[in-house]
Amino acid sequence: MLWIALHPPALSLQAFAATLGSAQHALPLALLDAHRIQAVNRVALQLGVKPGLKRATALALAPQLLFGQADATRDAQALHALAHAALAFTPSVTLDGDGPVALPCVLLELQSSLRYFGGLTALLQRLRAALAPLGLRVRIASAPTALGAALLARWRSGFEQGAHSRELHALQRQLDAVPLALLGAAQSQAEALSGMGLRTLGDLRRLPRDGLARRCGEALLDQLDRARGDRPDPREWLTPAPTFEARLELFERADSTAPLLHAAAVLLARLVAWAGAQHARIGAFVLAMHHERRHRAEAPAGEQTELTIALAEASNDAKHLHTLLHERLARLALPAPTLELRLRCDQLVHRAAPNGELFPTAAGAQEGLLRLIERLQARLGPQRVCRVLRVEDHRPERATAWQPALAAAARVSAWPAAPTLTRPVWLLADAQALGERASRPVLDGRPLQLLAGPERIETGWWDGAPAARDYFIAQAHDGALVWIYRARLPLSPAAGEGWFLQGRFG
């Protein structure tokens, strides 16, 4: 068995820092839990603020200190994102429930896939790369037992690269030096144990087992044995939730969309980790922004704006999702300052990912074009990026249809063959009425010379837009060809009568 333990030593603080704007990261931060400081960042530590101080003491030391409230839900969400990122590597992922609550740990069992990943060193490198977007500092340790790996990861900060032991004997030797406080079952009896002069796991192991079991309970011995590999350690594997829902309460209310983007990036990284855990790609997601209440009379939940982003081609690329969100947010006008962000996703595409291409191919170019259209539509709106469709209708104004470019994804394979009728490339949106002089149509004050025609189009009596026209090809004074028609019968007052310019032969 090869267990890898991931321990984020500053989970609460970094989960809190994610809610801050980018300007506040350089400030000293402290997390408060029950009026005492629970965790501080490096800047605050340099100013002398330590965990365990009271709020007033800390403020005396560092007046510019920024306080945040500890939030177990927020921490749990960040930890789950870590577990999701790990699930992309192996289905055998579990959260360590035996350790102290303040020192959470994610455990992975990877013995069977070690060869696939090309050895432990290559695997750890990929693991670090996969965890990097989540923005958490992670200590990694590997060991033959689950609890052993967890203890090693929590043990010492000196092992930034991770403490790794492959052999059970080596692990048992290392575990003897691990402080007792890291063992979950020892938490409740910490004072009694230190009173007995027991500081490390080694001290505990040397005591007679039956006496220890009588005094301190079975749980302590059980954990010790499981860590050392003397007792089996079955685990229940984690399964990701079928729908993704994450929320982030902003530290400061956001008046514009720029700070929202920073916070949304944190949520997007978690979303991508969740989709990666299921080996699926994201089809659509919804970003909901909860706004501040403007009046007391409003509902307590306040207003919210929802932004749905549907992707043409399901993707798992955080950068692409971020670009789309950026374009959409830039266009959005918020009705009120935003307090909280929620990201929701229940549309996953469980299909094999498209193959990567070494050389540029048609499929690669098609996908690139699709992404470009998606970006243009995100900023300009879907109606302004269109495809042109041919419609079988004799009326020129109805023979061409416009469709948003991505809706036309189902391409028509068998189009009717192009007829031999002559049609101009440019059609006027509304036919332009022409004057008449000496029974000849006049364009821009110069008479037009009729060259070909008439071509009679008489249709549409059944759908309310009847047309009865005689079309001619005419030449304007500068030599360009235009397409004009004479309305034959005044069918409706709107259709008018006389000569009309319909198009230009571009």
Added chain:
Amino acid sequence: MDPVPSAALVAAPSPAPSPAPESLHPALWRAHQLARTRTAVLGSGFAALDAELPGGGWPRQALTELLLPHPGVGEMRLLAPALAGVAAGAAGSERGIMLFDPPAPLCAWALAHLGVDAQALIVVHGRDGAFGARHLLPAADLLWALEQALKSGQVGAVLAWLPARLRADTLRRLQLAAQAHAGPAFVLRDIDVRLKPSPAPLRLALHSAGIDTLSVRVLKRRGPALAQPLRLALPPVLSPALRARAEAKRALTQAMQGRVRHPAPVPL
């Protein structure tokens, strides 16, 4: 310190003929020659035009400016052979053609008749559904979209109808963005701007010169100036019989007008 013998300085290298600059580097050419391009060009489909364009066709990775008095002088028929080639693609790799802010709604049937597959076209409007509205200033969104399309390098060909009034750096930006673009990029503008400087390496002025005939004046190219405009026979709209009839009629009208205006001296 021994003095340098002055004879060594004076002795010039052997008077070998200096190599022709055009043989030194592809970017060099003499003023009376046409430039050669490092990248393959796209044949325009008109032999007379290809002969006058540097490299023998529409340039890729660069802007080409077409200036015309009004839409509908035959510009689409001029570009159609090149666009049809892009849409069909070489070796089955079809690429899209993007049109930015076309001046009027397009007729898909006419395009199909010219050989351009309407399915390959993507039209981007600057304002909501506003066709042909001559804006004084282009929408910032449209220029952004144009630049993105050029930069992405995923589009086969780009046609953009830009207004006459543009900020000086706009075309420069687009020209830089076009360097990432594998196909041709055409900018169609009003003829009024022909005297204004432009960073596009190729500028052509288009005029109609009669039925199914286009006059192309080369305003700027990498090569010598061209005094005479080119006359190109466009893919015909009229059948040969109709065309002959129209020309005969015109000749007759002119002759009649001529007789009226300058009456022949009547012999006494």
